Amino acid sequence: MVNAIIDGRSVSVQTGTTILDAAQAAGIPIPHLCYLKGINEIAACRMCVVEIDGIERLVTACDNAVLEGMVIHTNSPRVRRARRTNLRLLLSQHDTSCTTCIRSGNCELQTLSQDLNIHYQPYAVKPERSRIDLDAPLIREAGKCIKCMRCVQICDKVQNMHIWDVAGTGSRTTVDVSFNRLLKDTDCTYCGQCVTHCPTGALTARDDTNAVFDALEDPNITTVIQVAPAVRVAWAESFGLDPALATTGRMVAALRRIGFDYVFDTNFTADLTIMEEGSEFLQRFTHKNQYRWPMFTSCCPGWVRFVKGQFPAWTENLSTAKSPQQMFGAVAKSYFAQRKGIDPHKMFVVSVMPCISKKSECRLPTMRDACGDPDVDAVLTTRELARLLRSEHILPQDLPEESFDSPLGSGTGAAVIFGATGGVMDAALRSAYFLVTGANPDPDAFAQVRGNRPWKEAVFTIPGAGEVRVAVVSGLGSTRQLMEALEKGQVSYDFVEVMACPGGCAGGGGQPIHEGAELAAERGQRLWQLDAASGIRFSHENPEIQALYREFLGKPLGKASHHLLHTDHLAWRMPSSGNSPEI
Template identity: 60%
Template sequence: MVNITIDKNNLLVPEGMTILDAAKSCHVSIPNLCYMEELNEIGACRVCAIEIEGRERLVTACNNVVEEGMVIHTNSPKVREARRTNVELILSQHDSNCAVCVRSGNCSLQDLANDLGIIEIPYQKTLPHARWTEGFPLVRNYEKCIKCMRCIQVCDKVQDLKVWDIANTGSRTNVDVSGNLRIEESDCALCGQCITHCPTGALRERDDTDVVFEALADPDKILVVQIAPAVRAAWGESLDLPREFATVKRLAAALRRIGFDYIFDTNFTADLTIMEEGSEFVERLGNADKHTFPMFTSCCPGWIRFIKSQYPDMLDQLSTAKSPQQMFGAVAKSYYAQVLDVDPSKIFSVSIMPCTAKKFEAGLPVMNSAGAGQDVDVVLTTREVERLIRAESLDVKNLPEEELDTPLGSGSGAAVIFGATGGVMEAALRSAYFLVTGENPEPDAFQDVRGRKGWKEATFNLAGTDLRVAVASGLGNTRRLVEAIRRGDVEYDFVEIMACPGGCAGGGGQPIWDGQELAGDRADVLYGLDKISDIRFSHENPSITKCYGEFFEKPLSHKSHELLHTDHRTWELNPTKWEYEK
């Protein structure tokens, strides 16, 4: 322990602690822009500069440690002048047109400039210019980049894909796609973690709200919308709604006010996914000599992009089941069109997802099995639906809850936990146990796969057979797990992968809170909803039973294979020409 003084606060702190953390321990806030704990402690922005008595030069607080007897000033005249100058210099190379920036009101640079009282920039404005691939789900604005290196570090150290790198030298230094590639040529998984860790609007998702507004204005279109499990745990955050108030039923009310005709729940097709994927897994176990194990889950498109680019020889180990999003699109334009007795081409299918990779998935040429165009027409992130609500000037704080529509609006507790890492595995095991034994297990019998650890493993007894399972979230953890499987260090029967740390709850399309990782808090909401659900098993969802009885006949039927399954080898990861329509 060492004795130090920070802004007249006498402290006893551990030796080796950074000055930034020492300041936090006594509730002294030191501004910063580039800092990310354990990932980006490089002092690139120089905003966290502080003054130490006896030293002529200012030092950065994020990557300098305390020493015995230090007397530190975090806001002296010298510090304030340097901090203001540093921010002014950053702004001189930043597109400060905040009124038309997607991050206005939620931008660390904007907040800092306001706090410092900067109302004009005394330096000549110089902005970098570069072209970006039109229509790609991930959008980069070079003129808003402040060179904090956060995107580089999260992609390198957390996701282990190294999509971003430093380009050019000297005053021309910028961040760009590594290897001198265009983004669509890279191994980008479209997880969106670079977006959620960017302090400004330099990175964002492709905005598709205008497409939705155009469809809403078309009297010939029937608009159906699905709400993903993880969205209900986050959609109210940026609207200042408490989690217990921002329910999926209140979101349904908002969407009806906006003009959607039918509000459905992706939980319905999450249950459908479990029936198909669980049945597929049981079928593979019964014919183990014909299959390579483990079988991998297939509902995360970021993971699908990852395995196609990094381990294409393992594609046959993926479940052939589509993701719940794509199953819903196919069901909406086939079974539900039949229920409504309408031409499927009149249905305009929108999904609200916590994910940026879902935009890519919906646009794949193979995702059109219902025969009425793309099964999912538009994907909106959680952030985009918030912008949709704001654009309509809805007073959500005074909206009553409203029920979702039936039959595609019902889901089980097993389905709602799809939004948390380990949730797909747990839901699948609940129904796999029933499919093998004819009896339900205890609903929480498989909770060993829960938790925030990036790589979890467990063994469960399934009708006398030990079932070895694993769960990974975050692509860095995924790579370590896959490499261990390939070396023969571990053996599993069934593996769940989610590209984003914490699963969909921490997805790249969720609300952004700089310096906070909220996947765990959102997952707790989902597990709470499962706990109080009247139905906790996918196979007990009466709407699923009815859907099979009236349309699909049974899991893995011919019609199920046509609409609910896919071949991951039949599409290209990097098309030569990007053909997304905005």
């Protein structure tokens, strides 16, 4: 232990503790912009400088350790002047059009400017110009970049994709797509982790709210919206609602107030996915010599892009089942349209997802199976949903609770856990067990695949089928490790669930952004709690799923199911393979 004095308070911390951590432990906040603990500790922004008795220069708190006897001043006049100067220099290269910036009100640079009482700018403001591709799912505006390097480090160290890099030198130094490429020409998975860790509006998801408003205003269009499992535990964070008020029922009521004709639950097609994917797994498992192993889940479009771009030889191992989002669009524009007598060409299907990559998925040329139009017309992130509600002056806490519409609005406990890492595997094993044995297992029998460890393994025995070796992985860095282990023959599995974002969809790139907080584990735990409290915890027991097969699809893996609910992952290419369609 070492002893020091910080702003007049005596502290005792372990050797090696940084000044920043020691101050925070003592309840003394030190401002910072570039710092991400364990990921980006490069002291680039110079906002965390402090004054230490006996040392002439100011010292950055994020990368300097507390030493015995230090007397540290975190907010002396000299420190405040230095921070203001450093911040004004950052602002001199920043596009300060805050009123039109998506991150206004939730921007660390904006907050720090207010905290440091920046009221004027003595330096000429010359924002960097950049190429902005407004068609890509992920948008970068160089004029709002503060060169903090967070995006580079998250992409390199956590997701291991190396999409971002430093370009230029001196005053021309910037962060851009590596090797001077356009983002759409890379194998970016659009996981969005760079977006959720960006302190400003330099990186954002493409905003599709205007397209949705256009559809809502057209009297000839029937608007249908679906909401993903992980959205229900995050949608109200932007409004600061107490969890007791942030209910799914109020979210449904808010969507109806906006003007959607039908409000449905993606949980319905999560259950449908389990029926198809679980049946597919059993088909493969009982005919092992006809297939390559393991079988991979295909719910996460970021993961699908990853395996096609980084490990293309394993693409055939993906389940052919579409994601719940795309299954919903196909069913809405076929089964539901027929039942309601709606022209599917005049139906506009919107998804609310915790994900940016879903914006890319819905544009794939292979996702037009219901009527020839895109099965899903627009995807909004959870953050866009909040903006939609604010723009319509909706106060969710004042709304009565309402239910999803029928027949695409019911879901089971097995469906809601799709938003948590391990949830798809857990749900699939529940129904696979039933499909083999004719009896339900204990719904908590597969709890070994739960939890937030990035790579989990388990072996389960299904009577009549034998031992099933499974793995669950989240985060693309961990996924790369798993894939390399598979290639080297170091591990062997039958069924693998992969989610591109750490913690699964609960920590998706489209979820609300909270500085310094990683909420995937907390949100995921709430999804597991919803499962435990659900009256039905098996996908095959969803009565509306049973009716869908009885009235329309026939059976899992049947002709109608193959046409609407399955896809060919080899029918489109990633940019690295050349001749790629615009996706």
